Amino acid sequence: EAEVAQSPRYKITEKSQAVAFWCDPISGHATLYWYRQILGQGPELLVQFQDESVVDDSQLPKDRFSAERLKGVDSTLKIQPAELGDSAMYLCASSGTNYGYTFGSGTRLTVV
């Protein structure tokens, strides 16, 4: 079964440092999403890509967060500088031509 790949699985970083997460969606899925899930809450959208274009980044804290999907395949989400409140699970998901959305296993970020 096809999967959404994310790395790293876990990341511990110090406050004010830069951190980056990588996502490889299911082959052929044109739409890619980055979500943030704070412990005990539901995932919240950060950014949505259609191919290499940003469709929705209205909830992305653009002063410190950036996301790119240069060739319309894999994607990178960056935080610089990281803050204590950024500690969360960062989830990537992709969707194709049907209604399904497939999530990766996520990157657990801890900012100390």
Added chain:
Amino acid sequence: QQQVKQSPQSLIVQKGGISIINCAYENTAFDYFPWYQQFPGKGPALLIAIRPDVSEKKEGRFTISFNKSAKQFSLHIMDSQPGDSATYFCAASINTGRRALTFGSGTRLQVQP
């Protein structure tokens, strides 16, 4: 702005019992309503989904009931098993343009043996 409200926050059910989780939405443009199951340290996994043109969908022990006029939908887990112990999220989206999912706040289900 919470567009999908989920209850209860936590639920304890005996093995073999029925687990019921409820969600209500506000945006009438939503046209896709999935339920996700999430185990600790894992990403959400699609359990079952429904579109607003049907009132009920059943897959094995899992059933979605959908009430379009009330803007509510619920998940029923029949014959609940300890392996069902997880966090369940309802979600909704506008499929046109493949809009992102809006999630509920989650229900932590514990099935006691």
